[in-house]
Structures are given as C-alpha cells and as structure tokens.
Amino acid sequence: MMSLSEIGFWATVKRQFFFKVSSYKNAFSTLVVLQVLAILLSMGGTSSMGSGSTNVFVSVSYYSSSAVIVFSMIWCFITAILITTRAYRNDDFAFVTNRLTQNMANILFLLTASVIAAITANLSGYAVRVAAYALHGVEFVASPSLFNTPGEWLMSVSASFLYIFLLGSLGYILGTLTHLNRLFMFIIPAVFFGGMFTGAANDGFITQTVLFFNDETSFVLFMIKVIVTSSLLFILASWITNKTEVRL
DSSP, rough: OOOOOOOOOHHHHHHHHHHHHTTTTTHHHHHHHHHHHHHGGGOOOEEEEEEEEOOOEEEEEEOHHHHHHHHHHHHHHHHHTTTTTTHHHHHGGGSSSHHHHHHHHHHHHHHHHHHHHHHHHHOOOOOOOHHHHHHOOOGGGOSSEEEEOOOHHHHHHHHHHHHHHHHHHHHHHHHHHHHHHHTTHHHHHHHHHHHHHHHHHTTTTHHHHHHHHHHHHHHHHHHHHHHHHHHHHHHHHHHHHTOOOOOO
C-alpha cells in the first residue's frame, strides 16, 4: 500500500542532519580533547626566537591558537573520512533517503562542525594568552592587549573556518574514493608522500597546493578559492556516490 504523503527534499536533509548531529556527538568530545591537548602543547609558546650579546640574551616566545587550529583541521579531516564509511552510510537508510540527500546532510554536518571548531579554537587562544600572562607576569608580555578587537576576532574565526572546512572537504572526497575502491587506501598515501619527497622544495605539487591557499594576501580571494575548491570536491564526491550501488 503506497502512502499519499510525500516527504520533501529539504525535509529529508533536515532530518538526516539532526540525526547526524545527535549520533556523532562523540566526535565533538574528541575535538575538545584534541584542543585541550593543543593548548597544553602551546604553553611553551608556538614559536620563539632569541638574540644577545656577551652579557645579555633575550628570548622571545609567541603564544597563539595556531596549534589548536591545526589540531582542529586534522580532526575535521578525519571526521570527514569517518562519515563516509559503510557503517555511517548505512545508518542513513533508516530514513527515506537517496545519495543526494545523504551527501547534503553530510556537507551541512561538516559545515556546522567547522564553525564550532573554528569558534572554539579561536577562543582557546585567549586561554593560552591568559596562561602566559599568569606564568610570566605583565612585565614580560610585549603585546598591546591580551584580546583582539571584535573585527580581528571575527576575521580570525572566518579564516580558521575556511581552513578547517577545506580540510573537511578533502577528507570527504578521499574517504569516498577509498570506499569506492580499496586500492585508494594505498594509492592516495603513495601520491601524497611521493609528491612531498620527490618534488623540488618549492616546485612540488603538494607544496604548490599549500602555497596556493596559504600565500593569498586577499581574504576575499582566499575565501573564493576555498569555496570553489570545496564545492568541486563535494560535487565530485556526490557524483561518485551517485554512480555506486544502493549501498557501498
């Protein structure tokens, strides 16, 4: 007997999205653990430099949330791979679904996860600075302020979000390729490490890819690069899964 009621596309995506947020809450616990670990690793300073003469030596340490952001990027990358696994994909079949709604829900989840990771990572930077202030005292803190202006903080969160989301989209396409064919489990690491060690220091593909994003001085252009690249990766992943059987 067929039902006369029809569930809309976005209603299905919404149901799957909230299901994923509820089901993957352990992933956010992992994020907290990784960020706390990064904060502890940052207590000695994220970078340092020193100079001196015969009787005087000056050592300068920089404290920031960069290590926390890097750990958050790795977390999003791994999380994106995990949600492409067969166990997670099969959970979606508890709903009236198809590959398109499944991928859209995954993208929305990674988008939300990236926003949360970016905000918490930048807030952790204050924890690192306050700890440095408490350990070394105000006379040793060479900074106009321990806190950024609202505009600077928003820019920092936005840039962090773009980096984290970009790594999430990369993890999603790699996870999709891996579960499409197990050979990609060996091909992808071989290509990655081969690109790192066989290419010249400034001409390797991996190096040029990183510089393509990291050396961009215009925030608007950087945002466009990330949005276009992430969109293409998600479109490719969706196209691949649509070509597969009903279940991977």
